[in-house]
Amino acid sequence: MVVGLEVHCQLGTRTKLFCGCANDGFGMTANSRICPVCTGQPGVLPVLNKRAVELAFQAALALDCKLAATSIFARKNYFYPDLPKAYQISQYEEPFSQHGGLDTKLPDGSRKRVRIHRIHLEEDAGKLLHEIGSEELDYSLVDFNRSSVPLIEIVTEPDIRSSDEAYAYLTALKEVLQFVGVSRCDMEKGEMRCDANVSVMLAGSTKFGTRAEIKNVNSFKNVKDALEYEYRRQIEIIESGGTIKQETRLWDAVNMRTESMRSKEEAHDYRYFPDPDLVPLHADPVWVAKLKAALPELPEARRLRLASTFALSAYDAEVLTSEKTLSAYFDEAMSGRPKEFAKPLANLITTELLGRLNKEGKSIAESPVTPKMMASLVELTLNNTISSKGAKEVFAKAFETREDPKVLVEKLGLSQVLDEGQVKGWVSEALAANPQAAADLKSGKEAAAGRIVGAVMKLSKGKANPALVNKLIKEAVK
Amino acid sequence: MNHTEMTAVAIADAVASGKLSAVEVAKAHFERVRALEPKIKAFVTLLEEDAMKRAAAVDAKRARGEKLGRLAGVPVALKDNILLEGVETTCSSKILKGYRAAYDATVVERMKAEDAVFIGKTNLDEFAMGSSTENSAFFKTANPWDTDRVPGGSSGGSAAAVAARMAPLALGSDTGGSIRQPASFCGVVGLKPTYGLVSRFGLIAFASSLDQIGPFARTTEDAALLLSVIGGHDARDTTSSLKTPGEALAGLKGQIKGLRIGLPKEYFIKGTDAEVEGAVLAAVETLKKLGAVVKDVSLPHSSYAVGSYYIVAPSEASSNLARFDGIRYGLSSPESKSLEEVYEATRGAGFGPEVKRRIMLGTYALSSGYYDAYYGKAQRVRTLIARDFDDVFREVDVLATPTAPTAAFKFGEKVDDPLAMYLSDVFTIPSNMAGNASISIPCGLTRLGLPIGLQLIGPAFSEGTLLRAAGALENASPFPKLNG
């Protein structure tokens, strides 16, 4: 299986690509986010959204692409009711970036670089509605809320060799784009859409087969299913002596199959030409350098860093990178703290915090325990003010009351007793009250220590520092 | 003095100082419109009610003691491809009949801010495609100098309205000569500004890389006034220049002593009417007497201008006019059974033959497999044409040429011969292809009493120099005045 993917991704700008309309029209009243420009009224002109260019450039930089010094917007001409100008402003011969790649972790744990052929910037079309609620119409309505929303199209080289690889690539791509803040990539809202070019190649061969373009694949699982289906379809044709036609096929997610949409001969002639309404886009090196400097650390690099500098487990590093908000939570709690903080902090987050949030159905952003509170909780354990058991108790309380852990330690009376004299007293008392265990201990039966420790803890109401108790018991029976 | 004889500068002064009311000025112009319009038919839409309201508002503003704008109470006609909010804007096409503008063009906004009074929308060749205004889907406009003749085009309505003194000022648009050629035919001043000096926002696009809005006036001073109002950067038009109209108009005042004028040999050729050439050379002689230095020059790629223009302009038009699809506004065909039928019926019935011809030309030129041979090559020729001008403007300051090979021709004379019609723009097209500044001013009359136009072409943003030279000629021998 030889696959190249074309992913359309909606940029998270405040306004549309060529006009001032809000870029938040999904789910809003139809045609409530429109103006003369994005509905193609006569006489209007497009004005390029600077923020969209910034995000597009950042996406390209994060995907290791080269930015073109100059890129050109082109008109892609075709008639359709959802396309108000009857052309889409896109980039054709001179896209803003090319020649990148994304390191993708495959299911077997190995890594593969999927090369990126090009990324270009373009506007979205509107949307046709064929029903109102459940009522089917014998005409169609057009909603232009989505018209001129900024998109980038990310086109890979034909580097993908299985549906699992495609899935892994899409997962990695989504993660990077979300991390950089380019897009929310919410597929349900159509913020990330995928077309796939599929062909088959004989094992060991270097000659590519004829490809089919599969459109309308709108979830990662659909991509997997569509590729598997298309692969089988092409193999069957070849094995029965047929030839593959170059064509565009549509994925039917209900019937789990692809259907021919148009052949190569029926393909549109889009009559691309440079849009005379827009000047060439120059990538000013100073500006690009600034955008590059502003890029956040990418997920893969972050995982490696967390594991190496903080000695976190691969699992913890993974969890603390999986979501941008969680990453930010960890980073905020760590800020200005020494390295030793990382491990207990990671433990508290992955076990206590995530467990509790999960149970309550809350997101990180909604956590009542702030990163600052979490850091102070770690501090209390590291300086032995509370035990790890105590930390769990404080956390649980703080989650409910939002109170400062330091205050809670006092309130709950959880601070440990570190005073040697006091602990010594409890140890003597415990030894006196348990003569058999004391004798056993003295004769070298170390297992008896547990009973003495238990007795000390009982006497101290659990507040005696365990390490100190152990040390003093050993001294007492020497 | 009748108010319709006044220049825009004089009207604005008189209204601003309270010597004259804007309402009186508007009334006088509408009286003239009523007298002449049945014969001339310059207007697609007359805005008498709106204009009287606006004029009254200008007077009220003055009564409140507020300072009035630079076009205080000046009646202005707008070519009907420029958007005036709430007013029908048709491009003289059936496909836009009934379409009301949803917003003001930037030029309109700027004129409103200077207290101009819009009196109507003028007729044009459908979508500005033509050189005689005969391609209007609604009616033909007559040349006020001879009503059996065309006013030129495509801005024929605006040129005729100004020539007939139905308005002292009008706006037109010039893609290949659509301001200068009708100005020449109607004996008025027509200026095509440098590409980018005037915002195209709100101008219904014909060929985006060539279109420029510009003024019609009866004096060079009035043309300069209107340009100073409409020019300048507009954030809504990315192709608009950062230059101010003041910068472009630098050098407007003063003498022309030492001004270097070039006569490009490619513009004095067989096929140009002898009377036209004679009048142009006589005007150059006058400039010489005033101290200009005249020199023969050459623009070697001029002969390729018309051919490459008829690739570039239709290509862009085929894309620009695709939005008129019967889906959102304008003409539509409710009986159609399928989407294809909607498109076919709407565009089939909505566009006239010349528009269809150019859409087909452009669609073909952009087709896959032909793009390089046509559009690509035409753009390369365009670069050569621009380089010719760059070279020649190292030797001279302005070029003097005929605006058109002939004076106004009769109705029907060329309308069935597209090639002959296309050639009437042979001298004006190169300036659009290069994006520089050019102007047409009257320089005499033929034996039949028809105006002849002199074209001056200058480098980008040399409008001040062009108007200074034009003004010198105007002072030396006043422009011929239409009687009646």
Ligand SMILES: [Zn+2]
């Ligand atoms: Zn909009």
